[in-house]
Amino acid sequence: MQVPEQDAAESAPQAVSSFLERRREQIAQRWADAPLFRTVFTVSRDEAVEAGKAVVDALSQVAATGRLDDIEAPGFGAVRDQLGRTAQTRARTGATPSQISDEVSALREPVTELLRAEFADPAAPHAHESVLALTVLLGTLRVVVMETALHAGSELIERQRQQLLEVATPVIQLWEGTVAVPLIGTLDSARSQVVMESLLEAIVDQRARYAILDITGVPTVDSLVAQHLMKTVAAARLMGAECIVSGIRPAIAQTIVQLGIDLGSVLTRASLADALAYALGRQGIEVTRTDAGASAR
Template identity: 45%
Template sequence: MTLNAEQGERLSEILSLRSDKIAKRWAEVAAAPLKGRLSAAESGRQTAELQQQLQSSLKNGALSLDGAAGAELRALLTELSRDRARQGFTASETATSVFALKTALYENSDAAKGKAEALRDYVAWSEFVDELGLFTFEAFARAREQIITQQSEQLMELSTPVVKLWEGVVAVPLVGTLDSARAQVVMERLLQALVDTGSPYAIIDITGVPSVDTQVAHHVLKTVMAARLMGAECIVSGIRPQIAQTIVTLGIDFGDIPTKASLADALRHVIKRLSADARAAKREQ
């Protein structure tokens, strides 16, 4: 909704002349649906900032949210949305805090007296406030998506640690379902660990993976092949009887990749290989 020049001027005037009353009433109405989850002081601070920025934007000719004149108002609404998203409020609660301005404007204008011109102004102002509220709703949704994405990435990193078990041995203990996105993270973290530590052996432990299907096996095999290209040998551990039976039933071929029942068995296997490598190196000297 775009206000005309006269409507924008009258809105700016009422926000200025009745600033304190509007600010107080706006804060009260905005805080009511939040049921004490946001203090009255904090709610008042946020609505006061919006009121001041709205007045400033109107004076600069912002008759809608579009364009350069409304840039600072858009920025403030986006900041409010992000703060509310981080605090756990809903998009509706956030937008309602903006819509509350309509009640404050109605009660502090001649619209409440039923005057025709004032009612026409109020309708235009309400549509303008609706635009602000809808913008806030959309900004909240974008902010929430970003937060969820960041949290998912953090959880994925935490759920795919690469551990140095022994000199020359790193391990990736997998827990939970292994999908394509997580498999990519596993591969990247393992390859980086091989570069950082110079380890010739890596153990991929699937003890915590509830079930192995063709897709999971494919991801594991891809990771093993990538590690081999880096010059490291991979051992897959955690092959429980149920998983072994599933692998055979599905016809999955691990080829010459060493497999062990437990992480301890895999580590013993690798230590023996390290000892053999050390003896071979001495003989060559």
């Protein structure tokens, strides 16, 4: 239904708010067929419509405050909850930020068409101001959605990074009372913290008396890596376990000497096998070789 030029006392944001409230159902129905909603709500179109209604209600609330370009406006909280989750779902299915941005932008045209149809004279000044206000509002909507999606993406990447660190630093029970951490790759501060936490937890869980840090797979050892190793050894001692560093290759040994790094307080062995033999021997376990192969008693 077309309406005449609205009262001049009604501002463009207020006009947009009234329009969104009045055309809530129609807008939600059109948005349900838009790619952003259609690709997420694949089971039930009704769910897409309800999601659209929630966003329209939130936008109407923002427009009523007049804060069309303020991403901190209260109404945008609901938008972050609804469209933010929708955008995150799209991202998990492989959609790029550029694609998500385009899909959010595509929500503007159906709403703009409905708003223009509200006016008897779409070229009138107030009609133009209302369309401009709606454009600003939907532009801010796009910023809010992308900000939320990117923030969620950063959190997901951080969680995955933490999970990879944990997977890359497994603690293995070699024998009753003996655990080992085979380290492969660069040992930076973040990974060293994960190594220490994982090792200390294993010492408690397994009641381990001996802990082996095998650095065979660590390409280089500098003063920072050595410091991390020393801290881990010290922490293991405080938990009542003797810590052994194994896998020190000739090149690494030369580097440690050249850097003047003092590992005198750290028990070292050339290989993981040597470290395990030491730990078993300290526990009174003798390893012998039989004709059928190696066995332990």
